[in-house]
Amino acid sequence: MGNPIAIDLTLPAQMLAFLILVWILAKFAWKPLLNMMEKRRTGIEESLAQAQAEREQAERIKREYQAEMQKARQEAQEVIARATKVSEDRAAEILAAAREEAEKVKRSAIADIEREKEKALADVRTQIVDLSVSVAERIIRQKLDVNVEAQLVNQFIQEVGDLPC
Amino acid sequence: MHEETILWHLSNGMTFHGRTLIMTWIVMVVCIIFCLLGVRKLTSGKPGKMQNLLEFIVDLVDGIAQGNLGSAKARVMMPYLLSLITFIFFSNMFGLLPNFTFKVFSILGIEHGKLNEIFGGSSLMSPTADINTTLALALLTFCLIFIMGIRYKGVHYFKHFLEPTPVFALIHVIDLISKPMTLAFRLFGNIFAGEILLGVILMLPGFFVFAGSFMSAVWLAFSIFIGCIQSYVFTVLTTAYIAQAAVSEEH
Numbered sequence: 001m002g003n004p005i006a007i008d009l010t011l012p013a014q015m016l017a018f019l020i021l022v023w024i025l026a027k028f029a030w031k032p033l034l035n036m037m038e039k040r041r042t043g044i045e046e047s048l049a050q051a052q053a054e055r056e057q058a059e060r061i062k063r064e065y066q067a068e069m070q071k072a073r074q075e076a077q078e079v080i081a082r083a084t085k086v087s088e089d090r091a092a093e094i095l096a097a098a099r100e101e102a103e104k105v106k107r108s109a110i111a112d113i114e115r116e117k118e119k120a121l122a123d124v125r126t127q128i129v130d131l132s133v134s135v136a137e138r139i140i141r142q143k144l145d146v147n148v149e150a151q152l153v154n155q156f157i158q159e160v161g162d163l164p165c
Numbered sequence: 166m167h168e169e170t171i172l173w174h175l176s177n178g179m180t181f182h183g184r185t186l187i188m189t190w191i192v193m194v195v196c197i198i199f200c201l202l203g204v205r206k207l208t209s210g211k212p213g214k215m216q217n218l219l220e221f222i223v224d225l226v227d228g229i230a231q232g233n234l235g236s237a238k239a240r241v242m243m244p245y246l247l248s249l250i251t252f253i254f255f256s257n258m259f260g261l262l263p264n265f266t267f268k269v270f271s272i273l274g275i276e277h278g279k280l281n282e283i284f285g286g287s288s289l290m291s292p293t294a295d296i297n298t299t300l301a302l303a304l305l306t307f308c309l310i311f312i313m314g315i316r317y318k319g320v321h322y323f324k325h326f327l328e329p330t331p332v333f334a335l336i337h338v339i340d341l342i343s344k345p346m347t348l349a350f351r352l353f354g355n356i357f358a359g360e361i362l363l364g365v366i367l368m369l370p371g372f373f374v375f376a377g378s379f380m381s382a383v384w385l386a387f388s389i390f391i392g393c394i395q396s397y398v399f400t401v402l403t404t405a406y407i408a409q410a411a412v413s414e415e416h
Contacts (some may be wrong), residue, residue, distance in 0.1 A: 001232060003185050004296070004357060005296045005353075006170060006182075006296070007296060007297060007300065008172075008179065008180045008181065008182065008297070009175070009179045009180060009181050010180075010182040010185055010186060010295065010297035010298075011297045011300055011304075012300050012301070013186060013297075014185070014186075014297050014298045014301035014302075015301040015304060015305060016191060017186075017190070017193060018248075018252065018301060018302060018305060020193075020304070021193045021196060021197070021248055021252055022244065022245055022248040022249075024197055025196065025197065025200050025244065025247070025248045025251070026244035026245075026248065027303075028197075028200070028204070029200035029203065029204050029219070029301070030200075030223075030247050030248070031244065031245065032204050032207055032225065033204050033207065033216075033220070033223060033245075034221055034240075035250075036207050036208075037209075039209050039224060040207040040209040043209060047275060053310070061352065066341060084261050088403060134328055
């Protein structure tokens with residue numbers, strides 16, 4: 001058995017062979033693979049960034065929506081308040097009008113009553129006068145001594161005339 | 166026992182280690198097929214099984230390179246380091262495979278390029294069980310140390326030989342030379358010794374073959390472990406040496 005450590009032309013041949021191997025593998029295997037892995041890395045980074053952006057956008061939209069909701073609720077509250085106030089005003093107005101109307105009706109009724117009362121009184125007075133006159137006539141006709149009784153008749157007439165209505 | 170080194174002679178007396186070269190070429194083909202299977206259906210979505218395996222290797226080497234070199238230099242070195250770890254791993258595994266040719270070259274009497282002798286043993290041979298292969302890889306690392314050093318530091322790279330004083334230049338040179346030497350001999354020694362012991366176990370006589378089967382299985386398992394570790398170590402050390410040369414200490 002010879003010396004295992006024998007260096008000859010195999011050495012440059014092996015160097016050349018290995019360089020060829022490196023060239024072939026680099027060209028056909030490692031470069032595409034490394035590029036692909038780099039692409040994958042950037043792809044993952046991009047999608048992470050995109051996801052982040054999308055989450056931020058969603059957050060923003062949510063905030064906007066909430067603000068919108070808040071505003072709408074406030075507006076509705078205002079509308080309700082305004083409507084309540086208007087209706088209350090209107091109710092008060094109607095009430096006041098009704099009260100006024102009632103007052104008017106009452107006043108006119110009182111006036112009517114007053115007028116009717118006066119009319120009735122006047123009627124009564126006329127009837128009393130008529131009655132008195134007829135009574136006096138009868139008395140005078142039956143037993144009146146013109147001289148004596150004349151004073152009496154006058155007095156009576158006077159008294160009737162002074163009667164309050 | 167490990168066979169006699171099979172030599173291919175050139176007319177001017179130069180020699181090649183035929184067995185090493187043939188095995189290297191087979192390993193290269195295996196590496197290329199393995200990698201192409203991985204990138205055949207390349208997708209950035211859900212990776213297939215082979216792509217997953219390749220991505221595991223890439224992540225492993227990327228971790229080593231990023232940690233030592235920083236991402237810009239790591240990007241430049243990645244294809245080399247990936248090829249290195251793949252090639253050494255498959256090389257280390259190759260000596261553990263049984264001779265799948267069943268000595269067909271001997272039976273058919275094909276003697277061209279001594280193929281009958283090359284595929285004559287009981288198992289194949291790791292290209293890394295030859296000092297030429299490991300030294301070739303180590304010398305490439307050595308070249309890369311210089312290339313990366315000059316590329317990223319310029320002339321300033323050579324100044325470190327004279328630091329802290331010019332007297333240290335000798336020590337720096339020894340340090341520089343010892344790097345590829347240790348790389349080459351570590352890998353060669355581990356794999357060569359593994360093959361020798363495997364060969365010895367397979368040569369057990371008669372009845373002891375059955376006892377040897379258990380030994381062989383244990384040693385194969387251990388060799389697989391060693392093979393993985395050594396390919397990793399070679400890559401890590403190559404990265405570390407390049408980082409030493411290319412990364413400025415001010416950072």
